[in-house]
Amino acid sequence: MRQTLILLLSFVFLYGCAVNPVTGKNELALVSESQEINIGRENYVPSRQMQGGDYTVNPELSAYVNEVGQKLAAVSDRKLPYEFTVLNNSTPNAWALPGGKLAINRGLLLELNSEAELAAVLGHEIVHAAARHGAQQMERGMMLQGALIATSIATQSNEYGNLVVGGAQVAAGLINTKYGRDDELEADYYGMQYMARAGYDPMAAVKLQETFVRLNENRSHNWLAGLFASHPPSMARVEANRATAASLPTGGKVGKITYEERLASLVKDKKAYDSYAKGREALEKGDTNKALAYAQEAIGVEPREGHFYALRGDVRYKEKRYNEALADYDRAIELNSNYFYYYLQRGLTRKQMNLTAESYADLQQSTKLLPTATAYNSLGELELSSGSSQRAKQYFTEAASSTSPAGRQARAALLRLDFPRYAGEYIHIQISLNNDGYVLARINNQAPLGIKDLQLTIQYPDTSGKTLQTTRRFRAVIPAGQSYDTNLNLGPYADAAILNAIRIQITSAVLMEK
Structure with missing residues (x-):
């Protein structure tokens, strides 16, 4: 106990107290601002990749969301290199990394009714970054561990959370941060202040929280797995938001018509994404005929979406129709060349076709976007088949940290390589x-x-x-x-x-x- 106390006092001596830029309160700060920014920058790409990648079908929508976010960031209490991205994910969710890196899923955009409600969501997430809520969660973990290991890993360095390896595992933890009641109330309060400063009607935050409470009572799976898992709604938050709104100027912008106009193309495509989700579910159950039908249906509605071609490619890959699968992955990459999954699947397909060099290049590219056990295990197998057991072991070691089937395969491969020498x-x-x-x-x-x-x-x-x-x-x-x-x-x-x-x-x- 005495050693722990000495350690904590050493932290205080070394790092001291800092004034929270949002609340004005003195607090212990073990993670510096430069570390926060580095953590956010290093983990922003893998965080987005493992959540479906960026939404690219309608760049104007992403630009619109960024425009609203930057308005709020401009009036926030802390100047950070804020970024706002729309993710290609149907689950209603939004998150913020330390250092001002934010994302909102297209699934949540479809649930909002106005630009002011969008501002309420983004303002709330800005506060999580500006008030150091994510950094504080890391600091609590560091205090429990009595070391700065978590931060050093993050500064050096879901849909696919169990597949990621290496530094991307830090990102998987950051985007799943669960905020406490005080953090949520604080983010609501200051987020509404930012809304008012930026000219939005803060009552939108009240209405939005009321909607969230109703949805939470209905126990919708998508919401429970998404926003509500990390941002639990409550009547206490509704009442607190009402009190905050009463203290702020009225008559701000709501922007219902503007929002509907900007969301029109996404609303039109909702049926396609619903078909895609059903296709994924069918494929998971092994029904390739139904999965293919849903993929075709989705492509017919929105032929610019790479996910739909990837689904069709996955169906054909499962049916061992590799030439057709390859064509689908090619098309997906033409539509979006910055998503790891398309390269991963094309690499696996080319591996089945004995196109070793091409497979290797695709798998390597996929790991640059998101390091996964599947890619590293396959790279290890390619190296092993070419006679390079040492390089194979390096790739298998990377994959072996995952609890996924690919991780287990990599551990078994390492065992086979080491077994003759270390059988004892x-x-x-x-x-x-x-x-x-x-x-x-x-x-x-x-x-x-x-x-x-x-x-x-x-x-x-x-x-x-x-x-x-x-x-x-x-x-x-x-x-x-x-x-x-x-x-x-x-x-x-x-x-x-x-x-x-x-x-x-x-x-x-x-x-x-x-």
Whole structure:
């Protein structure tokens, strides 16, 4: 306890207190502003990639959202390099990274009714960044750990959260930050202040929160998985927003007609995205015919959306129609050349077609946008097939940190590469004497895969004390995590102390594929 106190006091001494630029309160600041900005900048791309990538079908809509966001940022209490991006994701959600990097899903845009409501959402997220809410969450974690590890990783460095590896794992944690009640009330209060300063009607924030409370009561899955998971609505927030609105000027801009005009194309495409979602669900269930029909339907409504071609490509990939799948991924990349998934799937397709160099290039490009276990595991397999086991191990090691199937495959591949050399780390042998004085061996397989054809070299003393050497081979399969008992036919010995003189070396063993 005393050491912990000393550590905390050392943090205070080293980093001191800072004045929160939004609230004006003194608070401990373990993460500097430059670190916040670096964290946001380094994690903005992977955060967007793992949430569906940027929405590119209608650049004018993204420009509009950025325009509204910059109006609010201009009147905020903290000057940061703010950025606002629309993500190609149907789940209603919005988030802010430290340092002013913000995103809003197209799914949430469809649920808003006016520009003022959009300003309410963006203003709220601006406060999370400006008031250091995300940084404070990191600081709390650092205090619990008693170290600055999390920050050092982030400064160096969902839909696909369980697939990401390396520095992108930091991004996965940041965009899933869950804010406490005080942070939410604070973001509501100052967000409404920014709305008023920028000329918007703050009552839009009240109406929006009332809508959120109703939706939360209906327990809509999309909302529970999205905005409400990190920004829980409540009547307490509604009442607090009403009190705040009463203290602010009335008659600000609502912008209902303007918003409807700007959202018109997205509203028109909603049916296509609904078909896409149904197609994904059908494909996950293995119904390729239904998935293909939904993909065709979506493409018919909006032929400029790369996700729809990727879905059709995934159907054809699953059906092993690789040439057709390749054409679909090509088209997806033509429409949006900055989304990791299209390159990943095209790389996997080319791998199946034995287009090794092209597959390698695509998989590498996908990792530049978002490092995933799937890509690294496949790169490892390509390197292994070309005879470069050392480079293969590097890629497998990158993938192995993931809990996904690709991560498990990479760990198994590493095991196979290391097993001949380090079999003794996975196979433990215990010896004892039976009642007749003969040596028994219990062979424990601690590898995650089964083993067979185990061969042992044994040095042992005979009954006269002379050291002899022999071999034993066991063809039996020893499953992962299990043991095998056998009589080594050495002896008989009168005293168990003789076991200390027996040396057993694993000469060879074969690792099972599954």
